[in-house]
Amino acid sequence: MRGIDAAAVSLPRYRLAGEAVEEAWGRNPHREMVVPRADEDAFTMGIAAAERLFERGIEREAIEHVALASTTPPLDEGLFAPRLGRALGLGRNVETSEHTGSTLAGAEAFSRALDADGPALVVVSDCPAGDPADGWGAGAVALLVADEAAVGVPERAWHADEYPGLRYRERGSEDVASIGVTTYERDAIRECVTGAASQLDSIGSVAHAALHQPDARMPGRIANDLPIDDEAVEHGTVVDRVGDAGAATVFLGLARALGGADADDRTLAGVFGSGGAGAAFVLDGGLDVAGLVDGEIPDGERISYTNALRKRGVLDEEEVAGGGARVSLPTWRGSLDQRYRLRAGRCPDCETVAFPPEGACPHCGSRADYEPYDLPRVGVVRARTVVGQGGAPPEFAAQQRRDGAYGVVVVGFEGIDATLPAQLTDCDPESVAIGDELRAVVRRIYEQEGIGRYGVKFVPTA
Template identity: 45%
Template sequence: MSADAPTQTTLGVAGVGAYVPRLYLPASAYREAWGKGGAPGVERVAVADADEDTLTMATEAGRRALRAAGVDAGDIDHLALATTTPPNDEEECAVRLASLLGVDPSVPTRQFGGSTRAGAVALAATSEATQNVGDGASSPRLVVVADSPRGAPESDEAAGAGAGAAALVIAEDGPLAIDAVGEFGDPAPGTRFRRYGSAETESIGVTQYERDAYTRAVAGAVEALGIDTTELNPDAVALTAPDGKLPYRAAGALGVEPARIAAGTVVSRTGDTGVAGPFLGLAAALDSESDTAGDASSGESPASSVLLVGYGGGAGATALALGTEATDADSAASSVVPVEAVLGGDVELSYAEALRRRGTITGGEPAGGGAYVSVPTWKRTIPQRHRLVAGACKECEALAFPPEGACADCGSLAGYDDVTLPGTGTVEAATAIGQGGAPPEFVEQQQRAGSFPVAVVAFDGPGGEGGEADDRTVSAPAQVVHSPAGTPAIGDRVEAVTRRIYEQEGVVRYGFKVVPTAARR
């Protein structure tokens, strides 16, 4: 075979990022509201904030995975996104994600959906791809999964519905190799579905039928791996988990101890996170000594082998066997996969507050007024809103944000060089937009989340916060999220996060807001 012929590369997980919203609803609140048990084995569910959705969560998880792996977004050569709950049913969500992360526009993007096993399918498709690598090296790839399922308010699906996202950097010779992929499908209609035009997940509610469909599909996919589970002997099994009991129903069929499933299961703390569920479990298993610990007790060593299975109602499953080849302490240490994740929320909501945050009991934007910004105009400012791209004056190097017009420092019209800000800064001024005081485009957010602070932030120059010394700053206004003291104080340090700004003409505008550094997770 010639040196330029296609070569099958061995890919593995080189970094993991995971994000779960910091808001949560305890299961007891649902039981008190509806007078019934709710989702089995779920102690609380994560609730996306009013300005969060699957795209913002995917962005946060993706950034965390890139940092964990020590990979720059510009080096990614393939991006896959999986979700059953995209912001719009028809739109290039993966392309938006690439822009928010800073992935090159020429990089292939793939979007997977239609089933809660879509995340496992995306990972399998990415791992099975071949590439022409004449020099024996390949660029890293990024797989991101995010979901925020919903159900009718009184349903068991709603009682267990959570929210979360995870991301994997896949690279040649990644510490956790993807050893095998297996798939299985056996029609079982009615086990989990969402009707055309509906936002609510349903099932026909025949418990034994659903259990049998789940167990048969999961076990079939694992059998298709061609690896005996006693030989595989995974440290953790990460399964799609609609509730806290169903994954354990598969333990016998898979030939694994329930403790292995517990090591890769976080549904009791997050609720049903759809396509993200197995990947959040993987994050927990790989970083079990941190706050990512799953339903099992923490303090165990990170898993060196994981069986990940995505299941989709209908019913099909995709299984992946992941493992290291460590044989001694030294090689085991070098095989640890870096993880950046926090899976536990810290802001408890009442049941009514959770309904408001989800938009279940609020109105929409009032007609007329507002600071209208056309979509084409917004499009021109996407580099600033998505990635904090400022301009450095070609004459004096002073920063401008956005980079337009004459330089405020020297008056030059020579133009600007693009520079990307690190996203950290200092509050220069702040106030709060009280109830009823929001512009029309922000009224729905205020109905769902209440009053919100806004600040003028002096953002650090491109060499700040860990880079080379750079005392340049540039000021810009921003909403403040999750400020523990309400309105932040002048001098407080903040960091940029991606959120929904508002929706107009049916188009969601995404951009940056800031969170106090002290509250950053």
């Protein structure tokens, strides 16, 4: 049966405690919330989750469809699925679909992948904006959808009915709004999700349920109208650890539920989209989910409320005066394989590897065309420096105000002559020493002429 054959989750490293929000706002939305850094967004988190799938031995070339879902794609107009394909090194002939506009986006992407032919990659990645008191969260899930899958999807159902005024974002605005009538909102969520789920023939035999969870109480309220017990609901609830991760929250809950499910267990996913729609899926079986630790959402590093505001860009209001190195878009596009895939070149005469793959061979001086050669995604620190406050070139000034001093390293690779310079991320750069092992991650490098540009940075593996 077609369904989910592999799954992976990825979360940013930092966490904000609910108590810290309570001190500032008198309201504690969740026990803990995931906080993305300045260089993370729905795109970079999605890449990180998908890379975890490929680490499990899934063939990049086999993917025929990519379905991407987020309520907060980094652009209002302009596709990100092609960037995802490029960043992941997928084939150029993949069919893409992109789903946004509400928290139902993940269900739409999943359904689209179930209807597609051949192996499909689903990426649900989100970090909604808004007030911290509303429970900011972030996270990403990647699913491989294929025939004869470990987890089959025998049934799905939908329900749609207009409910205006719930969780919407005006065109051009970053902030999520709502008329805020909570009973009305709860009723809408219950009606839409149960309206879909109650159509499923196998609803009576569900052992785990991942239900729409803007807060930790909502899944239980939905389940009250369905033949599902509290324990089943607990297995699929992650909002207390992750925060409100928009379209990704139910899928993070589903990943946790499938990670704990036995081969003959049945799981329900119930998704809600503001505006008035619900979707429900029945999933049969369990999976070993990459990125979970002992089947649970991994712990992160707690940071202060002020630090979290800074990372989310709330305290970032100064504009940086121009300057900095200008790189034209065609030039940038020409370097995408270097930026994403660490594409170097191997000299056909002496096999020396050069990065970037330009000019004459640094070893034998040959001017023959380099053969494409992708550097390993794990390397070691050969040199390191820390760029302190005020020392950054203008294109990195905004990042520095949000994330603080950053490290720049020269990365080397065992048995390879080539080295490359890159930024460090997700760590205290002072704690990184020569010889430490590093892993490549795709992050936002900077924005130029209003266009976000992405490429590889490095994170310590230890």
